[in-house]
Amino acid sequence: MKIAILSDIHANLEAFERCEQFLGEIGDIEFTAILGDIVGYGADPVLCIDKAKEIAGVNIIGNHDAAVIGTSDITYFNMAARKAILWTRDQLNDEYCAFLKGLPYSESKYEILFTHGSPNDPKEWKYIFNWFDALDEFHGFDETVCFVGHSHVPGIFEESETIPHDAGPVQLDSAKKYIVNVGSIGQPRDGDPRLSFAVLDTTSRLLEIIRLEYDVEAARNKIIETGMPEYLGNRLLKGK
Ligand code: ZN
Numbered sequence: 039m040k041i042a043i044l045s046d047i048h049a050n051l052e053a054f055e056r057c058e059q060f061l062g063e064i065g066d067i068e069f070t071a072i073l074g075d076i077v078g079y080g081a082d083p084v085l086c087i088d089k090a091k092e093i094a095g096v097n098i099i100g101n102h103d104a105a106v107i108g109t110s111d112i113t114y115f116n117m118a119a120r121k122a123i124l125w126t127r128d129q130l131n132d133e134y135c136a137f138l139k140g141l142p143y144s145e146s147k148y149e150i151l152f153t154h155g156s157p158n159d160p161k162e163w164k165y166i167f168n169w170f171d172a173l174d175e176f177h178g179f180d181e182t183v184c185f186v187g188h189s190h191v192p193g194i195f196e197e198s199e200t201i202p203h204d205a206g207p208v209q210l211d212s213a214k215k216y217i218v219n220v221g222s223i224g225q226p227r228d229g230d231p232r233l234s235f236a237v238l239d240t241t242s243r244l245l246e247i248i249r250l251e252y253d254v255e256a257a258r259n260k261i262i263e264t265g266m267p268e269y270l271g272n273r274l275l276k277g278k
Pocket residue numbers: 046048075100102188189190
């Protein structure tokens with residue numbers, strides 16, 4: 039079965055809709071997981087929560103979702119992120135807050151672990167940017183694959199090496215364990231503004247990190263129109 043794994047939507051409806059359209063074109067995606075940070079930074083938190091509820095079989099909580107509903111401290115967020123959290127709070131009614139409050143920190147399904155930051159301490163919001171970050175985390179799960187987001191930087195890590203993620207599909211070895219960072223739909227930060235997510239065929243064990251262009255200008259302009267810091271819009275153009 040083919041599954042799609044998305045993370046860090048960050049209320050970017052243009053990117054989310056582009057990804058959804060692409061998944062529709064593939065046609066045989068049977069399950070979608072979203073690894074958190076549906077909201078924060080972007081201009082469409084309500085519509086992105088609606089869409090996440092509609093398309094995902096698993097939704098996980100991210101640190102921005104937790105900050106918006108007050109279960110995570112916002113003092114460690116930088117000024118721009120904090121302004122975005124406060125703006126987002128004003129957009130969400132009780133029903134939307136209750137949805138975010140009900141999300142799990144991690145979930146295991148199809149022998150795969152889904153979490154936002156790290157498998158060991160999902161409530162600590164640790165970042166996995168590279169193999170060194172990943173190395174500490176392999177003992178934190180029994181499944182053969184753990185999907186994460188949070189850093190907004192895609193990567194495929196096996197216990198003994200980093201596997202290139204930008205050279206087409208990767209054949210996973212069923213005897214090995216992997217941590218896969220799917221990157222971000224709504225605010226990529228690896229210098230490539232294209233949205234990022236993963237598709238895994240659980241039968242053939244082929245994994246692909248997919249990058250797509252979307253209407254980044256429209257997403258940027260909407261952020262600026264909300265009155266949130268312009269920097270949050272402009273960074274989308276650079277993927278940083
Ligand atoms: Zn995020």
